Amino acid sequence: xxxxxxxxxxxxxxxxxxxxxxxxxxxxxxxxxxxxxxxxxxxxxxxxxxxxxxxxxxxxxxxxxxxxxxxxxxxxxxxxxxxxxxxxxxxxxxxxxxxxxxxxxxxxxxxxxxxxxxxxxxxxxxxxxxxxxxxxxxxxxxxxxxxxxxxxxxxxxxxxxxxxxxxxxxxxxxxxxxxxxxxxxxxxxxxxxxxxxxxxxxxxxxxxxxx
Ligand SMILES: Nc1nc2c(ncn2[C@@H]2O[C@H](COP(=O)(O)OP(=O)(O)OP(=O)(O)O)[C@@H](O)[C@H]2O)c(=O)[nH]1
Ligand SMILES: [Zn+2]
Numbered sequence: 282x283x284x285x286x287x288x289x290x291x292x293x294x295x296x297x298x299x300x301x302x303x304x305x306x307x308x309x310x311x312x313x314x315x316x317x318x319x320x321x322x323x324x325x326x327x328x329x330x331x332x333x334x335x336x337x338x339x340x341x342x343x344x345x346x347x348x349x350x351x352x353x354x355x356x357x358x359x360x361x362x363x364x365x366x367x368x369x370x371x372x373x374x375x376x377x378x379x380x381x382x383x384x385x386x387x388x389x390x391x392x393x394x395x396x397x398x399x400x401x402x403x404x405x406x407x408x409x410x411x412x413x414x415x416x417x418x419x420x421x422x423x424x425x426x427x428x429x430x431x432x433x434x435x436x437x438x439x440x441x442x443x444x445x446x447x448x449x450x451x452x453x454x455x456x457x458x459x460x461x462x463x464x465x466x467x468x469x470x471x472x473x474x475x476x477x478x479x480x481x482x483x484x485x486x487x488x489x490x491x492x
Contacts, residue, residue: 284304284416286302286304287304288303289302292316296353297318297356299317300318301315302314304413313370315369315417317367318360318363321422326447327425328362328366328429329366329426330359330365330429331414332348332352332370333372333373333376335348346460347455347456349455350454351454366421366423368418372408372409375407376407376408377399381402381404384398384402385398385399395463409438411444414439414442415442415443418444424445426448427446427450431452431453431473432467434471436449451479453481454481455480456477
């Protein structure tokens, strides 16, 4: 794993002005970014999120999943804390890529769930890797994370790769009629530690606008 830091800049957002750090994975040629706020290089554990790319949810307002809602909520919580880090990893579709994710969505439109769709395409349910996180966090000086996630397998995978996760912080937001089945499948088949009762719903205005 060869992660090379390229450049950093200011990134104003509705929640705070973050610092945007750009990295290149020399092995794959993929680029990844981190957003930081405040001094993340102290000894105290830092509020953090390891977010995997979801073009549809993060940028195109998709309500099929909870990714976009989680991204916004994570940035908001970091802003409220005044300090934190978000790694934005370019491993779209749980690692199968955007076009295969669209193929998987097509199968889900026909009745498959998110896990079955991946398997019908010949992929594992979750093909993501987290070995780039340690070099990115080392560069930023982050020593320990309070990780915002509902996914205990992500915590295990990160810990195996050497990331010091001292606490898991739930991130249940964005429930809506289009992602209810998907979220239930994540809890039932992928081991996410959440029930639909934990969720802050997407606002009624958002649901109406995107129906
Ligand atoms: N293959 C596939 N990928 C999906 C689907 N829905 C979302 N994704 C991708 O799943 C990734 C996010 O993973 P999730 O399983 O939603 O959540 P997580 O990151 O494991 O857990 P949290 O930290 O709680 O969000 C992103 O890369 C999305 O592009 C789907 O139906 N099929
Ligand atoms: Zn998504």
